[in-house]
Amino acid sequence: MKLSYEDHETITVLTISGELTIDQADGLRRSCQDRFTAGIRDVVLNMEYLTFVDSAGLEALLWIIDEASERGGQLRLVSPDETVRKILEVTRLERCFNIHDSIESAAKSLR
Numbered sequence: 001m002k003l004s005y006e007d008h009e010t011i012t013v014l015t016i017s018g019e020l021t022i023d024q025a026d027g028l029r030r031s032c033q034d035r036f037t038a039g040i041r042d043v044v045l046n047m048e049y050l051t052f053v054d055s056a057g058l059e060a061l062l063w064i065i066d067e068a069s070e071r072g073g074q075l076r077l078v079s080p081d082e083t084v085r086k087i088l089e090v091t092r093l094e095r096c097f098n099i100h101d102s103i104e105s106a107a108k109s110l111r
Contacts, residue, residue, distance in 0.1 A: 002049075003031055010041040010073070011110060013103055017049030020057030028060045032067065041073030044106045048079040053087055062096065074098070076106035 001024035002017045012035045020028065032043060043064055053061075065075045077099045080088065088094040100106040 001027065003028065005031065005035060007035070007038070007040060008107070010039065011044060011107060012040045012042070013044045013046060013107070015046040015049070017051075019052040019054075020050060020060065021052070021054045022056035025056040025060040028057075029063060032064050036067055036071060041068065041071045042076070042110045043068055043073070044076045044078060044103055044110070046078045046103055047081070047084060050084055051081065053084055058087070058091060058093060062093075065096065074110060076100055076109060078103050078106050 001020055004015050006013045014031065014035075016028070018024075035043070045061075045064070061075070061077075068075050075097070077097045079101060080099065085094070088097065098106075098109065100109065
């Protein structure tokens with residue numbers, strides 16, 4: 001998994017690529033915790049290059065929702081590929097996430 005971020009005031013745009021599995025879930029949590037500690041409230045997670053997510057990865061995404069919420073913020077998912085969308089549907093977690101087609105749309109929804 002590769003992870004990069006770009007902060008915009010209280011919003012961070014995280015771009016994640018590769019697979020989000022048990023081996024990478026803690027790294028994602030640590031990165032988000034660092035962003036929250038730096039004053040970030042909202043997370044826009046660009047999933048365009050994410051190819052797979054397992055149960056530990058899904059748990060990490062739910063953790064981000066909880067952590068953002070504690071700070072008065074929210075999580076937005078952007079462009080999950082077909083495989084990741086199917087995983088969210090099969091687990092019925094698509095209802096837990098606000099999914100957008102673009103980073104701009106996700107960011108606007110946070111204002």
